[in-house]
Amino acid sequence: MTQSDARSKVRAFLEKFIRDQDFEDGDNVFALGLVNSLMAMQLVLFLEKEFGVKFTNQDLNLKNFRSVDAMVELLGARGIFAAA
Amino acid sequence: MSQKKIKCVVWDLDHTVWSGILLEGDTLVLRPGVRELIEAFDERGILQSVASRNESAPAREQLKKFGLEQYFLHPQINWDPKSESVKRIAERLNIGLDTFAFIDDQAFERDEVRFSVPAVRTYDATDVERLQADLDFMPRVITEDARCRRAMYQADMVRHEEETSFKGPNDAFLATLDMTFSFGPATAADLLRVEELVARTNQLNTTGRIYSYEELAALRESPDHVLLVADLTDKHGPYGKIGVVLLQRTEGAWTIKLLLMSCRVMSRGVGGALITLLRREAKAGGVRLLADFRATDRNRMMYITYKFAGFSDLSEIDGTSLLEADLNEIPELPAYLVVNSTWQGGSGG
Numbered sequence: 262m263t264q265s266d267a268r269s270k271v272r273a274f275l276e277k278f279i280r281d282q283d284f285e286d287g288d289n290v291f292a293l294g295l296v297n298s299l300m301a302m303q304l305v306l307f308l309e310k311e312f313g314v315k316f317t318n319q320d321l322n323l324k325n326f327r328s329v330d331a332m333v334e335l336l337g338a339r340g341i342f343a344a345a
Numbered sequence: 346m347s348q349k350k351i352k353c354v355v356w357d358l359d360h361t362v363w364s365g366i367l368l369e370g371d372t373l374v375l376r377p378g379v380r381e382l383i384e385a386f387d388e389r390g391i392l393q394s395v396a397s398r399n400e401s402a403p404a405r406e407q408l409k410k411f412g413l414e415q416y417f418l419h420p421q422i423n424w425d426p427k428s429e430s431v432k433r434i435a436e437r438l439n440i441g442l443d444t445f446a447f448i449d450d451q452a453f454e455r456d457e458v459r460f461s462v463p464a465v466r467t468y469d470a471t472d473v474e475r476l477q478a479d480l481d482f483m484p485r486v487i488t489e490d491a492r493c494r495r496a497m498y499q500a501d502m503v504r505h506e507e508e509t510s511f512k513g514p515n516d517a518f519l520a521t522l523d524m525t526f527s528f529g530p531a532t533a534a535d536l537l538r539v540e541e542l543v544a545r546t547n548q549l550n551t552t553g554r555i556y557s558y559e560e561l562a563a564l565r566e567s568p569d570h571v572l573l574v575a576d577l578t579d580k581h582g583p584y585g586k587i588g589v590v591l592l593q594r595t596e597g598a599w600t601i602k603l604l605l606m607s608c609r610v611m612s613r614g615v616g617g618a619l620i621t622l623l624r625r626e627a628k629a630g631g632v633r634l635l636a637d638f639r640a641t642d643r644n645r646m647m648y649i650t651y652k653f654a655g656f657s658d659l660s661e662i663d664g665t666s667l668l669e670a671d672l673n674e675i676p677e678l679p680a681y682l683v684v685n686s687t688w689q690g691g692s693g694g
Contacts, residue, residue, distance in 0.1 A: 278515060291653075297614040298549070300515070301653050302646040318666075321652045 264333060264342050267312065271332050274307050286329040301326075308332065314339045349444050351466070351482050354386055355431055356417075357449035358397035358404060361470040367399055367407055375411055378474045383416050385477055389484055390491025392438060392498060395420035396430035396447070418498050427454050428461035438498065439608065446482070448473065488538045490585040500581040501609065508612075519614055519681040522579040526615055528588075528622060529687030531572040536561050538586045539574060542605060549606040549616065551647045552639040552665070556591075556603075569594055570602075573688055575619060577610055584610055588619055592690070599627055599690075600667075601636040604647070618682055620654040623690075624675045630691020634670040635659070 268286065275290055278300055284290070304326060309315055314336070325335040336342070356362050362379055365371030386393055394417050397404055401422040408414040419437045421430030427449070435442050443464040449455050450470035459467055468476065476482055484491060504522070511518040531539055540558045547553070556564070565572045575588030587607040593600045601623065606616045627634035636656060638648055655675070656668040678684055 297515070297612050298616050298646050298650040298653075299611045301649050305649055318648075318652075318658055321649055322657070323653045323655070326653070 262312070262342055264337065267336055267342070268329060268333050270311055271308070271329050274304070274311075275329065286333075288329075289327050290329070291323070291327060308336070312336055312339075312341045314341060348466075348481055349441075350484055351391060351446045352440050352444035353392040353394065353434065353438060354446045354448065354482075355394045355396050355434060356383075357427075357447075357451070357454065357470070358395060358399060358407075358422075360450040361448055362395075362413070363407070363411070367404060373407060376470065376473065378477075380411075380413070382473055382477055383413060386482065387416055387495055388492060389482070389487055390494040391482065391484070392418055392440075392495060394418050394434045394438075395422060396427045396434070396449075397422050398424055398427075416495065418495065418502070426457055426461070428458045431458055431462060431465055448476075486537045486541060488541055490538050490541070493583070493585060496582065497585060497609070503581055504579075515612075516614070516679065516681055519679075522581075522613075522681070523683075524577060524579045524613065524615075524681065525683045525685060526575060526577050526618060527685040527687070528573060528575045528619065531561075531565055531574045531589075533562070533565070535574050535586065536565065539572070539589050542586065542589055542607060543603075546605045546607060547641070547643045548608055549611065549647055550641075550644050551604045551651070552602070552637055553641040553644060554603060554639070564591060571688075571690065575606075575615070577613065577615060588615070590619070590623065592623075594632075598633040598635055599623075599630075601634070604636070614679055615682065616650055617654055618678055618684065620650070620670075621676055621678055622684065622686060624655070624670050624672055626688070626690035627670070628672040628675065628691065632691065634672060636668045636670070638666045638668055639664055640666075 279290065305316065305321065320335060325331055359366045361376070363373040363375050365373040367373060383393060399422050404422045405414060408417070419434050421433060423430070431445060431447055432442070435445060442462050445465045446468060447455065447458050447465050448468045448470060455467040455469070458465055466481070508518060536558060539561055543556050561572065564570045571592040571594065573590040573592070574586050576586045577584040587610045589603065589605050590601060591603040593602050624634055636651060638651060640648065651668055655671040657671070659667045659669050
């Protein structure tokens, strides 16, 4: 798994929710219509399943999930990318 | 024997709802007591459906002739095994099979259902006359919301169709619903429904604590507590009372002892709005806003809801976490929602 694979997987998942709108990797996805608890939960579960991590209570903060960049950074901090 | 109360009854048609066989061209008459029983279940808030091996169009036509069609949600009129039909109904209604009853005159069909889905309770057509008085079919309380339950599920079906066919971001879809969210202190008349919501809500429940009617009545009167209820309507009609908040007020802080939302509004974005309202009122009142969270095997979504709404963990004692809300950056209430709050917790007197 490389960082850019992860980035495109996260983007593909978000695109299902943020239909029809363009968004940048730094954009706040919650301001783009990812609006309810169900989506937040689905996002967390998707990341855990897809990347085989289990987020701790400390990980579960809005700032770690607010953009594609933030999520990729969180995944990096949890050590899921192979050392280059 | 303490069994769960029945929430959904699934009816066979030929020789069960009516006598005679539709596809053989028999003259069909309703079996005695059937109409009365269907109407009684409906008034009690028990949902009903059909599992019949028949041609769909003529069977629906016949139900319409009897004036019964509107009582049945997601009727399954097809040639599949009836266990499949029952499972499909449970999935669509999102309620557990252990709250299902299946009524069919044929022992073979009852056995097939019991074999594949043992949680379902099965009854012969000849049981119809005694089921009126069977306690499993008697909700402990019948609330106003229960009486409207079928209509609410029917409105949900329309909403679901619109939602799945809508192209565009989710908040744009929500804006098309014209939702009004009302929030205020519970009245004495609300308590039965609050008790029902507390007992029925597992997923969107921050502590899973159960409160009896008497406890809720006492908390409503307690000077140290505020018991709040939320309801929601949209262009398709009311959702009824869908949220409960119990606040404990101490010097300088409010603690959310319980926050729950009905699963029916899970994708409506109203839980976040409710938390925003609480944060605003706490800020206006100059108090800290704390919240209890007790993890169960099903409520992680509520933990994430708190965390994504600006709460952070303070401490944990005996499995109950205490969280505190950041009151500096409180978002606006969402534009897709009209909010009517009759509660002036902090901004009032």
